[in-house]
Amino acid sequence: MTGQTTWDPDQYQRYRGYRDRPALDLMVQLPGDLEPATIWDLGCGTGEHAAVLAARHPNCTVYGLDSSADMLERARATRARVEWVQGDIAAFAPDVPPDLIFTNAALQWVGDHETLFPRLAGQLAPGGVFACQMPMSFAESWHHVMRDVAGRGPWASRMQDVRGVQPVLAPADYHRLLAPFGETDIWTTTYLHELTGEDPVVDWMKGTGLRPYLARLPDPAEQREFLDAYAEALRPLFPVQPDGVTLFPFPRLFLMLRRG
């Protein structure tokens, strides 16, 4: 999947504030008595959250793992006290059991959660914490419309096997998968983002969900055509408000496990 998706750190950073907020909301809930020796940030992207964790735990070894060389290059530029590792979360097998596995907005790109989540939980050190946030956007209108536009244009045959963001399970399923390992804390939040500019939901999606689709359209003119069709279909769903903002309600799922 990641082989066909290229990440653009600049486009991703355009909504930095909105994308940071859930990561920081997750971090705030980390147990105050956690004194980790080893932390992994899985799908660390441009590295800001691993950097925050490294600053918060100065005596700890912090790793940031991501499959994208472009994202990791940007992460290295933070010059944070973090070891950046290129690799696949699906194959994550640390030598030393981590005291904290932190993962923000990444595991929705990795399939088979029924296997992945127990595997990650089982890798934690005793007393260790798994802290995860994922968007619950797969079933939302703007993802439906994206898949619909991909399936009905002249590009449809090239889009058939695109593997983009995967649907996340229901909160109760994650409880079922994680609770055997220890104490869980699971919650959801919908952030009402106030976006500005023309077709801002399309612009948001260009940084994430659209990437595997756009990768199938190397011709810029065809990319433009695809984006125009997507924008046109989204406009009635996301009207500009009288004050000029476009309201973008974004649901996110938070999962915390403290291993017993």
Ligand SMILES: C[S@@+](CC[C@H](N)C(=O)[O-])C[C@H]1O[C@@H](n2cnc3c(N)ncnc32)[C@H](O)[C@@H]1O
């Ligand atoms: C939406 S970004 C989130 C980045 C960062 N955690 C943040 O919150 O800003 C998703 C990241 O997950 C990475 N990713 C997706 N699938 C992956 C996989 N199977 N293994 C490693 N990294 C992956 C992507 O390269 C990308 O940097």
